Amino acid sequence: MSNDSLAVSHETEAMRHTGGPHIRVPQQQPKPSLAAKEHAVQIAAVGVEKIYHKGDTDIPVLRGVDLDVQQGEFLSIIGQSGSGKSTLLHLLGTLDAPDAGEVHFGGNRIDNLPSSSRDILRNRHIGMVFQFYHLLPELTLLENVLTPLLIGQGIWRYWRQRRKNTQAAKELIEMVGLSHRIKHKPRELSGGEMQRAAIARALIAQPEVLLADEPTGNLDKHTGKEIMAILRTLNVEKNLTIVMVTHDGAIAEQADRVIRLVDGRVARA
Numbered sequence: 001m002s003n004d005s006l007a008v009s010h011e012t013e014a015m016r017h018t019g020g021p022h023i024r025v026p027q028q029q030p031k032p033s034l035a036a037k038e039h040a041v042q043i044a045a046v047g048v049e050k051i052y053h054k055g056d057t058d059i060p061v062l063r064g065v066d067l068d069v070q071q072g073e074f075l076s077i078i079g080q081s082g083s084g085k086s087t088l089l090h091l092l093g094t095l096d097a098p099d100a101g102e103v104h105f106g107g108n109r110i111d112n113l114p115s116s117s118r119d120i121l122r123n124r125h126i127g128m129v130f131q132f133y134h135l136l137p138e139l140t141l142l143e144n145v146l147t148p149l150l151i152g153q154g155i156w157r158y159w160r161q162r163r164k165n166t167q168a169a170k171e172l173i174e175m176v177g178l179s180h181r182i183k184h185k186p187r188e189l190s191g192g193e194m195q196r197a198a199i200a201r202a203l204i205a206q207p208e209v210l211l212a213d214e215p216t217g218n219l220d221k222h223t224g225k226e227i228m229a230i231l232r233t234l235n236v237e238k239n240l241t242i243v244m245v246t247h248d249g250a251i252a253e254q255a256d257r258v259i260r261l262v263d264g265r266v267a268r269a
């Protein structure tokens with residue numbers, strides 16, 4: 001299937017203004033019927049290999065990872081430190097490219113898209129959260145959550161839609177339980193609150209998939225549980241597909257399915 005068939009839709013405002021490439025990426029797809037949904041693969045790795053190079057040394061990390069994640073599934077990937085979990089998640093999110101194999105999203109190959117198309121894909125269709133939150137320190141919680149919309153819509157469209165955007169951000173912030181913190185800067189938030197904010201930011205553009213890299217890794221047990229509860233609620237209520245990486249077995253087993261990375265390949269957990 002050609003990449004053109006990546007359900008092409010709106011180019012960004014910025015692109016219209018700059019006359020940049022008219023890249024089209026998947027729009028939110030109509031909700032499939034339940035029967036179809038059960039079998040729809042949302043994101044997949046096919047024979048994915050990754051080798052890092054350090055000086056003259058090759059470090060093979062992924063040696064042929066095959067993985068299908070179904071639409072609406074909550075999958076966790078477990079493995080020892082250094083087993084390649086973050087590497088795999090980055091490849092699924094097109095932050096990096098595999099040395100061999102392919103990554104598919106909604107049935108289309110995405111690892112070989114031009115970087116501008118991958119940017120759009122990540123902006124609108126694949127949300128990400130990380131262990132250390134990566135919030136912008138100078139922005140308030142509300143502004144942090146709005147950032148992907150500003151980037152995705154471009155300044156003019158963002159400004160025209162600012163009320164709608166702010167409303168959407170506030171709803172998400174309420175959903176993660178932070179309505180009383182919207183004007184706070186990240187340094188005024190606890191770890192759990194920062195992760196909630198990062199989750200709201202990851203979801204503001206209504207992506208189909210959330211990729212989470214050790215989202216509870218820097219949090220105490222109780223706060224970690226709260227984050228897991230939020231992820232589960234989003235999975236159930238928004239039919240969000242979640243791929244979560246963790247080294248913590250107790251966290252991993254709260255997902256629908258657990259796979260383990262061993263020697264650069266998927267083993268049954």
Ligand code: ADP
Pocket residue numbers: 052053054059061079080081082083084085086087088
């Ligand atoms: P995990 O997330 O499971 O702890 P990573 O995917 O971060 O593992 O890393 C897998 C292996 O690849 C580790 O041995 C790590 O040191 C190595 N690695 C990761 N990123 C790089 C890089 N940019 N350059 C060289 N080696 C790397």
Ligand code: MG
Pocket residue numbers: 085086087
């Ligand atoms: Mg890691």
